[in-house]
Amino acid sequence: MTVSAPIIKVENLKKWFPVRTGIRSFFSEQRWVKAVDGVFFDVKPGDSLVIAGESGSGKTTLVRTMLRLIEPTAGSVNFEGEAVFTMIPDDLRLFRRRVQLIFQNPFEALDPRHTVKDLVGEGLVIHEMVSDEEELMKRVLNALEDVRLIPAEDFSRRFPHELSGGQLQRVAIARSLILEPKLVIADEPVSMLDASIRTEIMNLMTDLQKEHNLTYIFITHDLAQARYIGNWLIIMYLGKVMEMGPVEDVLQDPIHPYTQALISHIPIPDPTEERDRIDIPGETPTPIDLPPGCRFRPRCQAVDEYCTDDEPELQQIGPNRWVACHGWEARKEKKH
Amino acid sequence: MSVLRIEDLCTHYFLGEDRVQAVDKITFDIAESEIFGLAGESGCGKTTAAYSIMRILPENGAIVNGQIFLDGDDVVEKTDEEMRQLRWRKVSIVFQYAMNAFNPVLRIGNQIVEVMQEKQSIDKEEATKRVKELFDEVGLEPERIRDYPHEFSGGMRQRAIIAQALAAEPRLIIADEPVTALDVIVQNKILGLLRSLQKKYKLAVLLITHDLSVVAENSDRVGIMYAGKLVEVGSTVNVFKRSLHPYTYKLIGAFPSVKGPKRRLEFIPGTPPDLVRPPSGCRFHPRCPWAQEICNLEVPEYREYEKKHWVACHFAGEINFEVES
Numbered sequence: 191m192t193v194s195a196p197i198i199k200v201e202n203l204k205k206w207f208p209v210r211t212g213i214r215s216f217f218s219e220q221r222w223v224k225a226v227d228g229v230f231f232d233v234k235p236g237d238s239l240v241i242a243g244e245s246g247s248g249k250t251t252l253v254r255t256m257l258r259l260i261e262p263t264a265g266s267v268n269f270e271g272e273a274v275f276t277m278i279p280d281d282l283r284l285f286r287r288r289v290q291l292i293f294q295n296p297f298e299a300l301d302p303r304h305t306v307k308d309l310v311g312e313g314l315v316i317h318e319m320v321s322d323e324e325e326l327m328k329r330v331l332n333a334l335e336d337v338r339l340i341p342a343e344d345f346s347r348r349f350p351h352e353l354s355g356g357q358l359q360r361v362a363i364a365r366s367l368i369l370e371p372k373l374v375i376a377d378e379p380v381s382m383l384d385a386s387i388r389t390e391i392m393n394l395m396t397d398l399q400k401e402h403n404l405t406y407i408f409i410t411h412d413l414a415q416a417r418y419i420g421n422w423l424i425i426m427y428l429g430k431v432m433e434m435g436p437v438e439d440v441l442q443d444p445i446h447p448y449t450q451a452l453i454s455h456i457p458i459p460d461p462t463e464e465r466d467r468i469d470i471p472g473e474t475p476t477p478i479d480l481p482p483g484c485r486f487r488p489r490c491q492a493v494d495e496y497c498t499d500d501e502p503e504l505q506q507i508g509p510n511r512w513v514a515c516h517g518w519e520a521r522k523e524k525k526h
Numbered sequence: 527m528s529v530l531r532i533e534d535l536c537t538h539y540f541l542g543e544d545r546v547q548a549v550d551k552i553t554f555d556i557a558e559s560e561i562f563g564l565a566g567e568s569g570c571g572k573t574t575a576a577y578s579i580m581r582i583l584p585e586n587g588a589i590v591n592g593q594i595f596l597d598g599d600d601v602v603e604k605t606d607e608e609m610r611q612l613r614w615r616k617v618s619i620v621f622q623y624a625m626n627a628f629n630p631v632l633r634i635g636n637q638i639v640e641v642m643q644e645k646q647s648i649d650k651e652e653a654t655k656r657v658k659e660l661f662d663e664v665g666l667e668p669e670r671i672r673d674y675p676h677e678f679s680g681g682m683r684q685r686a687i688i689a690q691a692l693a694a695e696p697r698l699i700i701a702d703e704p705v706t707a708l709d710v711i712v713q714n715k716i717l718g719l720l721r722s723l724q725k726k727y728k729l730a731v732l733l734i735t736h737d738l739s740v741v742a743e744n745s746d747r748v749g750i751m752y753a754g755k756l757v758e759v760g761s762t763v764n765v766f767k768r769s770l771h772p773y774t775y776k777l778i779g780a781f782p783s784v785k786g787p788k789r790r791l792e793f794i795p796g797t798p799p800d801l802v803r804p805p806s807g808c809r810f811h812p813r814c815p816w817a818q819e820i821c822n823l824e825v826p827e828y829r830e831y832e833k834k835h836w837v838a839c840h841f842a843g844e845i846n847f848e849v850e851s
Contacts, residue, residue, distance in 0.1 A: 244709040384567040389780040390793035414782040457739035459781040461762040
């Protein structure tokens with residue numbers, strides 16, 4: 191692991207949503223959906239962290255809270271050493287320029303009534319980063335060329351409906367890059383796209399990372415994508431980090447029973463490959479009224495007595511590996 | 527005998543003066559107890575092919591040529607009333623959006639009972655009993671037939687839809703992206719369920735998906751579509767391991783995997799063509815790195831290159847995919 195200071199550091203971040211149950215709520219205790227429930231991690235400059243998990247695992251709420259798009263319940267986020275949750279509006283504005291968000295659906299993220307030039311240049315105008323129209327145009331064309339929308343001049347005049355899904359996502363990327371961000375957070379950036387275009391965008395993002403010294407946080411439910419695009423991986427389940435480590439290590443040697451099961455279920459594009467699937471009963475519940483102890487316990491295949499006692503915290507178990515499971519050591523000894 | 531046999535099917539959509547050649551001369555068949563995976567990117571015509579079989583095309587779409595035999599009976603010739611009789615009984619469809627497949631204000635059980643009573647001479651009591659059995663079979667608690675759709679999770683709804691598809695004991699089930707909106711673990715369970723029911727009832731299944739990983743793991747045979755054309759058909763192993771069509775090879779190469787060596791994936795430059803004015807000759811030629819002059823001039827014949835491995839490419843078997851020209 192590099193020794194450089196983290197670009198972003200998340201500590202004990204929580205986001206709980208109140209459950210409204212009508213008249214009964216007057217008489218009973220307030221209940222909560224614990225969408226994000228005590229998350230710790232940090233990202234080093236130049237890294238590409240993938241936050242993966244099933245729907246309802248809290249991955250999107252996590253980044254929304256990190257960016258203070260919704261107010262946190264508890265915890266802290268430090269961006270380049272500054273506490274995000276106590277920033278004054280001017281600092282927050284700067285923070286939101288340096289951390290850019292790319293959404294899943296470019297068809298919805300881009301205003302259909304603006305030209306590509308206006309869409310890409312909007313941020314520059316808002317943040318007063320250009321002095322005149324000429325400079326604006328020059329920067330926009332540069333950004334379009336960066337994302338390989340060539341001829342840039344021609345693309346700049348088009349409207350979103352004149353572009354394909356892949357091209358729209360490039361516009362969304364150009365719109366972020368033009369603000370010279372340090373950190374780019376992409377929420378399922380290629381899930382809406384077809385396979386061949388998906389690869390094209392993933393390759394582009396990998397190249398741009400090198401060209402612009404970017405740090406990435408990707409959110410995805412697809413671990414095959416995670417492997418392709420990231421170097422660090424976080425596996426979330428019901429608002430908590432279950433496992434964290436280098437992508438390849440986690441995928442090839444998962445330690446948490448949830449990660450093991452999840453990986454065993456990913457289909458692979460090879461009909462000759464034999465797979466052993468680890469059964470996992472039921473479906474992911476809503477994070478309300480979680481059981482005492484480990485939240486994965488009701489579905490876990492490696493469950494033991496100690497799992498009911500207290501909630502396992504994310505602990506470091508190797509130079510680069512973290513896992514939130516009481517039984518990892520016992521299982522490891524059994525294996526040897 | 528094949529449960530489904532499609533011959534030279536052409537389905538077009540009419541947009542004013544224009545004509546979108548969404549499905550153009552496709553031929554394939556599905557046998558009893560067989561899962562046929564139909565894969566391709568958005569807009570390649572796979573759903574149009576499915577809607578043609580069900581005869582549920584939108585108003586501006588029409589089958590302009592070809593035959594679709596269901597148990598030897600040509601459905602293209604059927605009247606609307608005859609077709610209505612066939613649906614659910616011979617062929618049923620499982621849609622992608624489990625959310626929208628049920629009426630939200632009616633109990634799920636009643637909606638399936640309704641299908642049964644319409645399609646079979648069966649009284650309500652017996653139909654209800656049968657729905658409970660079906661629920662049990664697809665892994666839902668029989669008591670939950672009284673639930674409303676919103677009380678079910680995505681996976682449970684997909685199970686209920688499969689129960690509904692089985693209600694009138696069809697021979698063929700068309701599953702159009704049945705698991706696309708689901709998480710991997712649920713996805714696998716639903717596919718496992720589909721496979722076990724398919725074996726038990728000797729069903730023919732047309733599995734439509736854009737996800738080659740799902741096709742690789744769940745089908746006996748595979749058809750790859752591109753721009754309205756069926757470009758390659760064969761056993762799953764042959765299509766994946768001994769691809770004959772450049773598009774098949776390229777598409778497989780664009781899929782990331784959690785296993786095997788990590789490599790830089792390749793994409794296919796360009797975009798799929800506009801099907802109002804598809805390219806001349808082979809529809810893939812503008813994007814094909816191995817295209818020659820003939821590819822622009824002549825439509826490649828869809829032929830059986832080796833036993834049970836069909837392809838539509840002028841240079842099938844002659845291309846070294848490792849080297850791009």
